[in-house]
Structure formats: structure tokens, C-alpha cells
Amino acid sequence: MAQFSGSGNVTAPLATTSDITVPPPGGPGSGTSGCEREDWPAGDQPLAGKIALIQRGSCVFVNKIQLAADLGAAGVLVFNDGGPGREEPFQIGAPQFIGIPVVMTSATVGAALYALEPTRPASSAPHHANRTRLRGFALSSVISSAISISNSVGAP
Numbered sequence: 001m002a003q004f005s006g007s008g009n010v011t012a013p014l015a016t017t018s019d020i021t022v023p024p025p026g027g028p029g030s031g032t033s034g035c036e037r038e039d040w041p042a043g044d045q046p047l048a049g050k051i052a053l054i055q056r057g058s059c060v061f062v063n064k065i066q067l068a069a070d071l072g073a074a075g076v077l078v079f080n081d082g083g084p085g086r087e088e089p090f091q092i093g094a095p096q097f098i099g100i101p102v103v104m105t106s107a108t109v110g111a112a113l114y115a116l117e118p119t120r121p122a123s124s125a126p127h128h129a130n131r132t133r134l135r136g137f138a139l140s141s142v143i144s145s146a147i148s149i150s151n152s153v154g155a156p
């Protein structure tokens, strides 16, 4: 759920920041996922055609979202950081000028998606196909349910 985000349905591969640990070892709110340019792969548009998976942390949501959008993200999925009392999703502000769908989800869903992200080492090759199917199912479920909430927020 993200109030005032861009609307639309996005189905795309995940890209995750390089600095996610659930829960953050420095305590609630101490993580910097998606706050710095260096959290993402190098290049002009490294997130083009992808959904950016970002953990809640020390910088404001709009900065994380804007950075991901600037790097080409098709959508943004922010998850709570998993610290004490920081499991459930809540409504975050994502200004419409950013123009891409933004969704907030729980720490559990975020951590599960992070664990399935395909650029991370797979435990063994035979499981890869199952992991890919599971990832697609989970992500599409998260995105479609959250986007319908986002659209209803904007309705008169």
C-alpha cells in the first residue's frame, strides 16, 4: 500500500539492494537499503524493467523510491525491516510525480522475496525452476492485491 503512488500493474523480475539484512543488525531503522546509489548495480539504468525490492531503514521512503525510479525501476516494493514491532506493512507516502507503482509489504514477505532473488546463489541447480515459479507467483500476488488498494485510494 502506498498512498498517491503511480497506478498500474507491473510484473517484472526483482532487483534487490546489496545491503539487506532482516532484521537489521544495528537495530530497528538502522539499515540503509536503497538510500545510496552504491546499493544498486552500476550502469545508467540498472533497474530498467525490474521491480526494486527495498528494506525500510534510515532514509525517508521518498528518497529510496525516487532513486529507484531514476535508475529505471518499473515499480518499487518496500518492506518493513523486521525489527521489534516492525513486521507489518503500513501505508507510506509515494508522491504521484514519481510515476511508478509503489507497494509496501511485510518483513516476512520482503525477506522471502529477497531469499528467492535469482541473482543470489541458488542452493542447487535442480531447485531453480521451482524457485522461479514460486517467485513469480508470490510477486504477482503481492503486486496485484496492493495495486487495487492503491487505485481505490485515488478514487473519488
Ligand SMILES: [Ca+2]
Pocket: 019, 032, 033, 034, 035, 036, 039
Ligand atoms: Ca545502503
